[in-house]
Amino acid sequence: MSTDLPLESDADDRLLWARARRGDRDAFGTLYARHVRPVYWQAYRLVGNASEAEEVVQDVFVTAWRRRSEISLVDTSVLPWLLVTAKYTALNHRRRSSRRRWEPLDDSVPSGEQAPDDAVVSDLLLARVRASVAGLSPLDQRLFELCVVGDSTYADAAREVGVTHAAVRNRVSRIRSRVRAATDDLRGPA
Numbered sequence: 001m002s003t004d005l006p007l008e009s010d011a012d013d014r015l016l017w018a019r020a021r022r023g024d025r026d027a028f029g030t031l032y033a034r035h036v037r038p039v040y041w042q043a044y045r046l047v048g049n050a051s052e053a054e055e056v057v058q059d060v061f062v063t064a065w066r067r068r069s070e071i072s073l074v075d076t077s078v079l080p081w082l083l084v085t086a087k088y089t090a091l092n093h094r095r096r097s098s099r100r101r102w103e104p105l106d107d108s109v110p111s112g113e114q115a116p117d118d119a120v121v122s123d124l125l126l127a128r129v130r131a132s133v134a135g136l137s138p139l140d141q142r143l144f145e146l147c148v149v150g151d152s153t154y155a156d157a158a159r160e161v162g163v164t165h166a167a168v169r170n171r172v173s174r175i176r177s178r179v180r181a182a183t184d185d186l187r188g189p190a
Contacts, residue, residue, distance in 0.1 A: 012076035012077065013031060013034075013073060013076055013077045013078045013079070014073055014076055015027075016028075016030055016031050017031065017068075017071075017073055017078055020065075020068055021068050021069055028064075028065060028068075031078060032061055035078065035079050035082055036057060036061075038079060038082075038083065039057050039060055039061075039079075039082050039083065039086045040053055040054070040057050042083050042086040042087060042090070043056035043057055043060070043086050043089070043090045045090075046087065046090035046091060046094060047090050047093060047094050047097075052093060052094075052097065053090070055093065056086060056089050056090045056093050057086070059089050059093075060082055060085050060086045060089055061082075063085060063089070064078070064081075064082065064085070092153070096151045125183050128182045128183050129179055129182070129183060131182070132178055132179050132182040132183075133175075133179070136175065136178075139161060139163075139171070140171055140174075140175055142160075142161055143157055143161065143168060143171050143172055143175065144172075144175050146160065146161075147168065147172045148172065148175065148176065148179075154168040154169050154172065155168075157172075
């Protein structure tokens with residue numbers, strides 16, 4: 001029996017992607033098996049950790065499945081789209097991970113490693129930051145919590161508070177400048 005379509009083993013990504021766009025999970029699974037290794041190594045190169053790279057890979061393929069109706073292949077492969085998505089997903093993941101390393105300050109627990117004068121400066125810094133933030137509008141206080149203390153992106157914060165991305169970016173920049181100005185004399189030379 002002869003057909004115009006290539007055999008499954010010879011199919012380029014276009015045929016598999018067309019089937020996946022219609023909801024064919026087997027076709028998507030074949031694409032996953034075909035491209036998971038280069039996507040993993042792209043993610044690993046940027047995050048430098050196997051488990052985090054696996055998280056990025058999972059995010060990339062979940063995004064591809066969810067957005068499959070929006071994605072158009074340029075040539076015969078979905079791999080360029082997957083690699084670019086892996087790059088930006090990994091960079092975002094790395095940025096979120098670096099923010100998570102900062103723990104909220106618990107001023108009820110004294111630090112045994114800090115010199116007394118350092119503890120005084122730290123307490124003053126914390127008090128000034130809190131006073132500076134307390135003087136902000138409720139919207140700016142929420143943006144401080146989301147973007148400066150938390151790990152929200154500007155886009156996520158914009159959606160949550162109902163303003164534009166540019167408004168969040170500008171407000172957070174002003175917030176940071178205000179907090180910096182309030183603590184300049186305590187922080188010493190940069």
